[in-house]
Amino acid sequence: MEDVNMTKKQRAAAAVEKLKQLYPEAICSLKHTKPYELLLATRLSAQCTDARVNIVTKTLFDRYRSMEDFAAADVDEVAGIIRPCGLFKTKAKDLVGICQKLLLDYNGVVPDTIEELIKLPGVGRKTANLIVGDVYHKPAVVTDTHLIRISNRLGLVDVKEPRKVEDQLRKILPPEESNDFCHRMVHFGRDTCRARGPRCGECALADICKSAGKL
DNA sequence: ATCCCGAGGG
DNA sequence: CCCTCTGGAT
Numbered sequence: 001m002e003d004v005n006m007t008k009k010q011r012a013a014a015a016v017e018k019l020k021q022l023y024p025e026a027i028c029s030l031k032h033t034k035p036y037e038l039l040l041a042t043r044l045s046a047q048c049t050d051a052r053v054n055i056v057t058k059t060l061f062d063r064y065r066s067m068e069d070f071a072a073a074d075v076d077e078v079a080g081i082i083r084p085c086g087l088f089k090t091k092a093k094d095l096v097g098i099c100q101k102l103l104l105d106y107n108g109v110v111p112d113t114i115e116e117l118i119k120l121p122g123v124g125r126k127t128a129n130l131i132v133g134d135v136y137h138k139p140a141v142v143t144d145t146h147l148i149r150i151s152n153r154l155g156l157v158d159v160k161e162p163r164k165v166e167d168q169l170r171k172i173l174p175p176e177e178s179n180d181f182c183h184r185m186v187h188f189g190r191d192t193c194r195a196r197g198p199r200c201g202e203c204a205l206a207d208i209c210k211s212a213g214k215l
Numbered sequence: 216a217t218c219c220c221g222a223g224g225g
Numbered sequence: 226c227c228c229t230c231t232g233g234a235t
Contacts, residue, residue, distance in 0.1 A: 030220085046221035047231070053220095086231035090222080124222045144220035162221085186220055195218060 006208065012156050012172040014208045019184040022204055026180035027187075028134050031057060035110040035135045036067050036102065039120075040095050042127045048085040056082050067108055070099035094122030112136040126162065133179035141166045141173070142182040146189030153193060155210030 006014070029050040032038040037057070044053045060081050064070045070078075079092035098120045102108055110131060111117050117128035126143050133140025141147075143162040147169075151157045157168040173181060192199045198215050206212040 028220090042220080043222090045219085047219055048221095049219050049234080052233070084232060086219090086233075087221085087229095088231065090230060094222090122222060126221060130220080142220070145218085146220060182220090189220085 006155075008156055008168075009172045011154060011208055011210075012169075013174075015154055015156065015205060016173070016177050016181050018205050018208070019181060019188060023184040023187050026183035028130075028183060030054065033061075035131070036099065037061055038135060039098065039110055039123070039127070039131055040070070042130050043094050043098065043122050044082060044085045044091055046091070047087060052084055056085055067099045067102060070096055071103050090122065097121035098123065110135060112138070125166065129166070129182075133182070137179075139170075139175035140179045140182070141169045142179075143169075144182075144186060145195075146186045146193075147182055149195060150185050150189050150193045153198070153209060153211040153215070154205065 028038075030038060030041040030045060031054045032041055040060075041053055041057050044056065060078075063081065064073055064078075073096050075092045075096050078095055079088045082088050082091055082095070085091065101120055102110065106116075112132065112135070114125060114128040114132055117123050117131055118125060129140040129142045132138050133142065143166045148160060148162060148165050151165060151169060152160070156172060157165050159165055159168060169178065188205075189195075192203050193205075200206055200209075200212050200215060203209070203212070
């Protein structure tokens with residue numbers, strides 16, 4: 001059974017190892033060929049499955065082949081293409097605005113810090129962390145809905161606000177492990193530790209989980 | 216009905 | 226803190 005005396009750091013270390021076994025490769029499931037494409041795909045992923053984002057970006061990245069193409073794009077036309085992803089008016093404005101600002105203020109290079117990335121329209125800390133981690137291979141904590149839910153269930157954190165979850169996880173995760181850990185948590189959340197109906201009976205982390213058998 | 220790898224504005 | 230943006234899958 002779960003050891004109630006485990007510290008959060010010990011629990012985190014155990015979760016890191018178990019998830020490595022479950023998901024040897026920590027894959028980002030958003031298809032892309034360039035950093036700015038990953039940035040746009042991540043913006044599209046809000047309230048939308050990655051599978052659908054990948055269907056839409058296949059058409060989108062074929063229609064607009066460069067940052068310059070996006071910067072000059074008609075927002076309504078972009079909105080028409082990305083409609084199935086939801087929130088399409090805001091997202092369309094953001095995609096065009098992101099590329100315009102990248103060209104104007106960053107010489108067409110996607111910035112490598114959270115502080116600069118969140119200055120781009122529609123880019124918050126979740127998206128910024130994903131870019132910092134996946135493109136620049138720096139320590140990142142990608143606080144998507146899965147990470148927040150599972151971190152609370154496991155007992156790694158005791159807060160819901162994305163910013164606080166990020167800060168608490170930074171304190172207990174080895175920096176070199178945090179990015180892959182976040183990717184694995186997403187897969188774990190889809191497969192086992194689901195929002196509703198978590199499959200505790202077949203969960204490999206039940207023995208280190210604060211909520212095992214209580215959901 | 217509720218959820219999906221959110222962000223911005225009030 | 227709250228609300229809104231939004232379509233699609235379950």
